[in-house]
Amino acid sequence: MIELPPLPYPKDALAPHISADTLSFHHDKHHKTYVETANKLIVGTEYEKLPLEQIITRAAKNAEHKKIFNNAAQAWNHNFYWHSMAPNGGGQPQGDLAKKIEADFGGFDKFRETFLAAGAGQFGSGWVWLTLANGKLKVLATANADNPLTHGEVPLIVSDVWEHAYYLDYQNRRPDYLATFFDKVANWKFAAENLAHPENATKAA
Template identity: 60%
Template sequence: MAYQLPTLPYEYTALEPCISKSTLEFHHDKHHAAYVNNFNNAVQGTELDSKSIEEVIKITATNPSQAGIFNNAAQAWNHSFYWQCMKPNGGGTPSGALADKINADFGGFDKFVEAFKTAGATQFGSGWAWLVLDGDTLKVTKTGNADNPFTAGQTPLLTMDVWEHAYYLDYQNKRPDYIGDFLGKLVNWDFVAENFAQATV
């Protein structure tokens, strides 16, 4: 069954001025749509066609001959997850069990912010910064290109796209400004908390 391009969970103008309508139109309607189309075309009529996209990512991650399938599958999944990690008037700080766990594992929310900003700013070239649950410990990690933490057995809770197409129309080469706005004004902590709750049931 074909993987569907999800609609954005907000209007194209909803994240302005942090992320513009133009960026979302290009990023979602062009880049993300292309990954979804390429993935569906690549698995159509193969034994992978009946598997979930998460299964395909895990199966193809370590097979160089399937790198094209992996790249498009992982990018399709990563983007679908990324859209949900943001919301209008987001940012701020988490609460409840997630906040307690961040404080316990990072030594405070500010320490988490510092680690996440560093991961995003120091990812050379294209990639992603993540908050993941690794075993029973929260960690900040980063991945290059299409890579995804669950190929390493980690559970993604939050991601930030640091490919240039995610921010360049709005921030040009000022990636740290984009990262600051993402954390301060865009993060959907409710979504992150739901992911954490599901991962710790």
């Protein structure tokens, strides 16, 4: 059984950057529907008793189970996204994450530029991630429900670029939403914890 965890903060905690209306609509409607649909789809299948991350990686390899993958992955992606934001977030990461960003991107400003460009340039619906791949940080943009678990990469932080993540607050201004996510609500402590303990990063859901 896949569960719908509560938001890790009150629905108005990210305002004015992400409104309570957006979080209510996004979590209580979209995220809930993915969870409910995935649970219906896995009844009586090989996936029924598997952990969520295993459902995702196994279903991704079977084209006949695309609906299971889409809904299970979206359930996982959304919970990772909630943890990728925090009240009084934003700013710049510290410690080992900051050093790693400097080493792998050539500085925080270059990382920010790369992340925002990847998110804005993702055609249609999807996600933009900071991941750890083969020991190096990278920015990964994925379409629809796809995520780093299917690429063998460790997710550190993510921004949702499906329209329902930002349309109530930003209409069609995805770049503005992404800049606000990055500068005002990004949970760099969460990203740092995932970098320090990559074995736990996929268990955020």
